Amino acid sequence: MQYVVSRPRVGVFIDTQNLYHSARDLLERTVNFETLMRVSTDHRELVHAIAYTVERENEATARPFIYKLSTLGFKVRRMNLTLHHVTEGGKAIYEGNWDMGIVADMVRLCDHLDIVVLGSGDGDFTDIVEVLQERGKRVEVISFREHTAQKLIDAADRFMHLPDIEGGLMPARQKPARAEETPALEP
Secondary structure (H helix, E strand, O other): OOOOOOEEEEEHHHHHHHHHHHHHHHHHOOOOOOHHHHHHHHEEEEEEEEEEEEEEOOHHHHHHHHHHHHHHEEEEEEEEEEEEEOOOOOEEEOOOOHHHHHHHHHHHHHHHHHHHHHEEOHHHHHHHHHHHHHHOOOEEEEEOOOOOOOOHHHOOEEEEEEEHHOOOOOOOOOOOHHHHOOOOOOO
């Protein structure tokens, strides 16, 4: 008799802005999305991986990042920032939020997944986590504990603190030495 053993099917949904700002604000580092993909899919069958990005219209600086995500196997969904309002002081306040798009994609793909990996600490995702679990899905959250809503951590089947994942963050950039700290070279 022959047994067929299938690997769990996984979908990966990454809120890049959420992880980027947490890494920058907490540790002055950036996320290693290659490691994030590897950890999310380890011993599993990847069905779909989507990275959600927000960018300024006609800004080319995001192109290398988007290309890198694509080469890692992510489908990249992009959104332009839109003007939300202008403050009394004349400062433009922009908005770009993928929460509903992420939830819609999770629901759309839910029947084809056994495990959902969410890369975000946003507590607004707690309800969809619970809905997915009610439908028999395992939900794992990868984020920064300090910037993750406790209710999301509590709801997840597994929470992974990104800095605890080996290689989860890119090496810190070396800051250039200030001129007065640099020893003068003698002729």
